[in-house]
Amino acid sequence: MSTARGSARRPGTEAAPLTERSARVVVARKLTRRAGREKAGAFLAEGAQAVREALVAHRAGTAGLREAFTTAAFAERQPELVADLLDGDVRVHEVTERAAASLSETVTPQGVVTVCDRLDVPVSAALAVRPPLVAVLVGITDPGNAGTVLRVADAAGAGAVVFAGDSVDPFNGKAVRASTGSLFHLPIARERDVDSVLAACRDAGLSPLGADGHAAHDLAASEARALLGRPTAWVFGSEAHGLPDELVARLDSTVRVPIYGQAESLNLATAAAVCLYASAREQREPGGVRG
Amino acid sequence: MSTARGSARRPGTEAAPLTERSARVVVARKLTRRAGREKAGAFLAEGAQAVREALVAHRAGTAGLREAFTTAAFAERQPELVADLLDGDVRVHEVTERAAASLSETVTPQGVVTVCDRLDVPVSAALAVRPPLVAVLVGITDPGNAGTVLRVADAAGAGAVVFAGDSVDPFNGKAVRASTGSLFHLPIARERDVDSVLAACRDAGLSPLGADGHAAHDLAASEARALLGRPTAWVFGSEAHGLPDELVARLDSTVRVPIYGQAESLNLATAAAVCLYASAREQREPGGVRG
Structure with a gap:
């Protein structure tokens, strides 16, 4: 269901994808609200470009990337980004389209979202x-x-x-x-x-x-x-x-x-x-x- | 139902307001779509600021203001703008809140919208x-x-x-x-x-x-x-x-x-x-x- 570096499994290949009712998705969805972000000290970065930038910052040590969610369709469209996440030691979970939509604030979700540590400093x-x-x-x-x-x-x-x-x-x-x-x-x-x-x-x-x-x-x-x-x-x-x-x-x-x-x-x-x-x-x- | 300059009636005082099914409202609502705007050669300007600017341009002869729709609540809140529209020889129709919402593209309609001639020139x-x-x-x-x-x-x-x-x-x-x-x-x-x-x-x-x-x-x-x-x-x-x-x-x-x-x-x-x-x-x- 979830995949980490070195694992043989890649999203979209084996275990059942997480649904909008899965605990991880439910927890992540709280980050779509300000109170949830404040409590968890985290936020969601959505879409391929944002995720790529998050990963660059994560590797540079200026951002913390906790985990990522992708749909099978996204993983098929952009396998390099998924591979890069895994190479960056980021856990990647495959989710259903509906679960991805529940984490999205856009009308047409791209199918990829990451949970990032809040970045603000004093x-x-x-x-x-x-x-x-x-x-x-x-x-x-x-x-x-x-x-x-x-x-x-x-x-x-x-x-x-x-x-x-x-x-x-x-x-x-x-x-x-x-x-x-x-x-x-x-x-x-x-x-x-x-x-x-x-x-x-x-x-x-x-x-x-x-x-x-x-x-x-x-x-x-x-x-x-x-x-x-x-x-x-x-x-x-x-x-x-x-x-x-x-x-x-x-x-x-x-x-x-x-x-x-x-x-x-x-x-x-x-x-x-x-x-x-x-x-x-x-x-x-x-x-x-x-x- | 409708009011023009010199009339004793002011919106919100007498006749029943137009509903979202009234012919005038139905016709105006077509202007929320591009095809409707092209066909009618008109567009909607919504909200007090836009209506005020439309009226200034109308008086200066650089815009044509065909008619206006206001809710009773708006007419009560901003009677001067309604009076200015009437003084500018613009017909003002009182509409229900629901009719106003049907002409609006905002989440919280202000309750005033005007039908303006398209402004584009060669x-x-x-x-x-x-x-x-x-x-x-x-x-x-x-x-x-x-x-x-x-x-x-x-x-x-x-x-x-x-x-x-x-x-x-x-x-x-x-x-x-x-x-x-x-x-x-x-x-x-x-x-x-x-x-x-x-x-x-x-x-x-x-x-x-x-x-x-x-x-x-x-x-x-x-x-x-x-x-x-x-x-x-x-x-x-x-x-x-x-x-x-x-x-x-x-x-x-x-x-x-x-x-x-x-x-x-x-x-x-x-x-x-x-x-x-x-x-x-x-x-x-x-x-x-x-x-």
Whole structure:
């Protein structure tokens, strides 16, 4: 029923697959809910790409992969990935299509899902190597946005992402999927106390800079460009409410993304993309921290 | 049952509300499907913000608002919007909660939806004022992405958005919602024939520039910056496949968004945000077309 390295059995060849009522599947299914993830200290990574990234991180020692579930159809389609999991000392269980669907948060499950140790670390640990660019998300609620911002932060070369305040769980299935593997690429911290996040950023040499539609200077202004070349912790507020005034007062400065047309604002992920890439660029100019 | 300007009746006060089986509601519900939208030349804009933007455009003569449906609860919550619709000579029909839900593509309908004339114009008309920045989307399939790119293009000051090739319908309910009103702000064109779109762009003085992960120069390279200051039609490919090689060969040049971390790519909307804002910036620098 289950297979480990060195075993002669491969998923889909012999024992009956686990059903949605099998104890292992029932236990894993609890990870589709936040309370279950918190209790088990684990989350689900679904789909071939996420599983591949999880395995790379597992081998590099930056992620813990507890076990994997695959359907016979998936194992037949992608035998190399199953072999790689087994070679990585990951137990692989064959499951029925229905069991796979019960572990999935997508409409068309791919038939592969892994149970991974939660990846978040304390803020101080996430900032230990003093990265020059970090994203801090305060009170964001949409899991798709959380994952997309993780992906953007990774692409822009940020060294960590901090989920501060009352934010969505970055290990929510939708967030994991939207991150397209990026959650395995850079340190993630969760810290409810926003003040302690700001203090940790300053301790790591980062200047907290808020993205705020009401800021005096826009990203392209010379005043803003001078700020952007420094080590920066970008602070982004919630999709609906942006940054609260009392938080803005505790930041070093704020900058707005210029709106040249009639749109009222950008959404969180696109605003984060513009801001983080503006920093990535200025930090690489002469005079910037990476220049 | 229905109310027009000058009538003493206001929705929610007298006649029985329309149900999901009422002819008007049945006809409007066809607009939740692409075939229905094509046939009727109309689409649904849902929620208070979208309806407000539709009404502004209707009054400015850039959109046609055929009729509106509201629940009694919505009319009670936002009587000013209902009054504004009536003042704008828009017929407003009270509908039951169930009828409103049948016209909605959201989980929690707000209770207001309008029937609008389709807004798309021929490519040549969309480019008639020779805007210096335009977005061309080729073969994109996700409606949420379509709407988010519309919003980003609007924010970055683009003068038009062209849906080229076999692209999703920008008047799909999810696209309308993701655009948060931006589809009423700038000309939208749909044209299956990509070559004719490129020809129209060149006729309007725009240089077609592709966003392509395999391009030789990245956005921050000096070669790219020189390109970005010129009148530009940014060409973006599909979420899954990017720009096909044969299309790249027909563009003036391509540029890639630099990936500084381990992410494989950006998603469409965030890539478009970075590219369009890079153009917006260079075009406003000395030597740029708006400099």
